[in-house]
Amino acid sequence: MKKIILFNLILISVLLVFSGDxxxxxxxxxxxxxxxxxxxxxxxxPMFELADQVDTSLGAGGYFRYNTFIQSLKIGFDSSYQxxxxxxxxxxxxxxxxxxxxxxxxxxxxxxxQLKAGTGACWVxxxxxxVSQWDPMFTFGGEMSFPAGNRFNIGLRIDYHVIxxxxxxxxxxxxxxxxxxxxxYLNL
Amino acid sequence: xxxxxxxxxxxxxxLLFSCDNEPLFTEIVDSNLQLVLKGTFExxxxxxxxxxxxTLFMLDIAEIEMNGDSFxxxxxxxxxxxxxxxxxxxxxxxVSYPCNDLYNGKVYSKVQIYFRKMIFNGTSVIxxxxxxxxxxxxxxxxxxxxxxxxxxxxxxxxxxxxxxPLPYNLKYDRNKYYVLEIRLMVKNNIQQYTGxxxxxxxxxxxxxxxxxAVAAGSKYIxxxxxxxxxxxxxxxxxxxxxxxxxxxxVETGKNxxxxxxxxxVSGNGTLLNVPIGHSWDVYxxxxxxxxxxxxxxxxxxxxxxxxxxRNI
Numbered sequence: 001m002k003k004i005i006l007f008n009l010i011l012i013s014v015l016l017v018f019s020g021d022x023x024x025x026x027x028x029x030x031x032x033x034x035x036x037x038x039x040x041x042x043x044x045x046p047m048f049e050l051a052d053q054v055d056t057s058l059g060a061g062g063y064f065r066y067n068t069f070i071q072s073l074k075i076g077f078d079s080s081y082q083x084x085x086x087x088x089x090x091x092x093x094x095x096x097x098x099x100x101x102x103x104x105x106x107x108x109x110x111x112x113x114q115l116k117a118g119t120g121a122c123w124v125x126x127x128x129x130x131v132s133q134w135d136p137m138f139t140f141g142g143e144m145s146f147p148a149g150n151r152f153n154i155g156l157r158i159d160y161h162v163i164x165x166x167x168x169x170x171x172x173x174x175x176x177x178x179x180x181x182x183x184x185y186l187n188l
Numbered sequence: 189x190x191x192x193x194x195x196x197x198x199x200x201x202x203l204l205f206s207c208d209n210e211p212l213f214t215e216i217v218d219s220n221l222q223l224v225l226k227g228t229f230e231x232x233x234x235x236x237x238x239x240x241x242x243t244l245f246m247l248d249i250a251e252i253e254m255n256g257d258s259f260x261x262x263x264x265x266x267x268x269x270x271x272x273x274x275x276x277x278x279x280x281x282x283v284s285y286p287c288n289d290l291y292n293g294k295v296y297s298k299v300q301i302y303f304r305k306m307i308f309n310g311t312s313v314i315x316x317x318x319x320x321x322x323x324x325x326x327x328x329x330x331x332x333x334x335x336x337x338x339x340x341x342x343x344x345x346x347x348x349x350x351x352x353p354l355p356y357n358l359k360y361d362r363n364k365y366y367v368l369e370i371r372l373m374v375k376n377n378i379q380q381y382t383g384x385x386x387x388x389x390x391x392x393x394x395x396x397x398x399x400x401a402v403a404a405g406s407k408y409i410x411x412x413x414x415x416x417x418x419x420x421x422x423x424x425x426x427x428x429x430x431x432x433x434x435x436x437x438v439e440t441g442k443n444x445x446x447x448x449x450x451x452x453v454s455g456n457g458t459l460l461n462v463p464i465g466h467s468w469d470v471y472x473x474x475x476x477x478x479x480x481x482x483x484x485x486x487x488x489x490x491x492x493x494x495x496x497x498r499n500i
Contacts, residue, residue: 049217050213087261089290090289127291128257128288128290128292130291131212131215133210165214171211172218173214173217
């Protein structure tokens with residue numbers, strides 16, 4: 001967790017250093033309000049009880065965002081893959097597939113800040129049991145990005161996924177994951 | 189837009205109410221396997237302590253594996269009190285060792301234990317245990333056993349890892365709850381060593397050399413660690429009663445002498461937790477040293493039911 005926080009702090013500092021030049025840009029957000037497609041990769045971390053069982057690893061995913069009738073609100077579709085192994089026999093692999101609403105914070109700042117929340121389904125496989133299934137999931141998170149030209153955005157995204165299993169009678173835990181990622185996306 | 193959201197919520201709702209799902213995250217956090225360590229020869233009904241001089245036995249285990257799978261890879265230490273029959277390590281109850289599940293459908297035949305330290309007090313030297321100095325001697329590193337011919341099958345004398353055969357080949361089923369019992373023979377198996385090599389304290393306590401005699405002046409005391417392993421599925425066990433001081437059961441066709449400690453041993457004539465679905469040979473002995481087992485009586489539990497009691 002400490003590594004992720006440090007990584008984020010460095011990234012924020014880098015972004016702020018570059019933001020001086022970006023302030024000179026005019027209306028860079030005009031391009032931002034187009035439909036977007038992107039990819040991300042970064043450290044993915046299981047939380048709580050699960051953190052004692054499996055290790056942090058690298059995950060990656062892709063997403064698409066489409067405009068709504070409200071300019072600062074987009075609808076997004078995400079999918080990703082992450083596999084957590086351990087020194088012991090335990091292993092967890094998840095593939096979240098979800099839709100979300102992405103809200104652009106209307107700040108007069110060259111860096112774009114977005115908040116998002118969504119729901120969907122998540123494919124979960126566990127070892128050593130070798131069982132897999134689809135579970136309902138919820139997610140929320142935030143993003144910050146700056147434009148690199150008219151077409152590209154470079155940013156950092158953080159997602160908190162809750163893979164919901166507690167609705168089952170004999171379930172004691174949900175699956176909780178924090179995914180951080182460097183992201184690159186295009187304004188179409 | 190609205191249609192998308194409605195569709196999304198419908199899919200989630202559908203999944204929410206699908207009833208075939210299992211709680212997978214609960215499954216991975218909780219284990220279906222319980223690993224129990226005991227310091228006794230008997231799996232149930234252990235005999236009382238004979239008078240002993242050391243009062244403490246300290247055990248430090250790095251890891252326990254089954255057929256090479258690291259299902260119990262967390263290090264654990266145990267400080268046990270020898271002269272106290274209420275200590276769970278010696279009264280038959282056992283102490284637990286943290287572990288994960290095993291691979292579904294895989295067949296397991298042996299347990300490998302990685303002992304780091306075994307310490308008895310009652311000597312003058314200082315040893316590190318649980319990152320603190322304690323009075324006692326760690327004899328584990330001197331349990332090296334040298335033999336004239338290298339016999340690959342003779343695992344009993346190696347302590348890192350110490351390989352212990354299971355009573356039968358177990359095909360692990362993720363839907364069952366198992367108990368794996370590992371018994372390190374500490375109780376009534378202690379000897380004072382004097383006049384040993386100058387590197388060793390004088391005197392010190394370790395396991396008796398009844399298995400492999402240790403010569404005076406020798407630096408090594410290997411070949412005397414005796415460990416047995418038993419595994420059974422909960423709700424798939426029977427009870428066997430046979431008159432005698434010590435009774436033991438091995439799978440039909442095997443012999444108690446195949447094991448350093450037979451898989452199921454009772455000190456009171458009642459063998460508990462005998463797995464059904466197998467046939468067992470039940471032996472009787474007047475003492476608890478090996479080789480003293482008489483002729484067996486075969487008890488076929490192939491078609492037995494959970495909770496059956498057989499008297500022979």
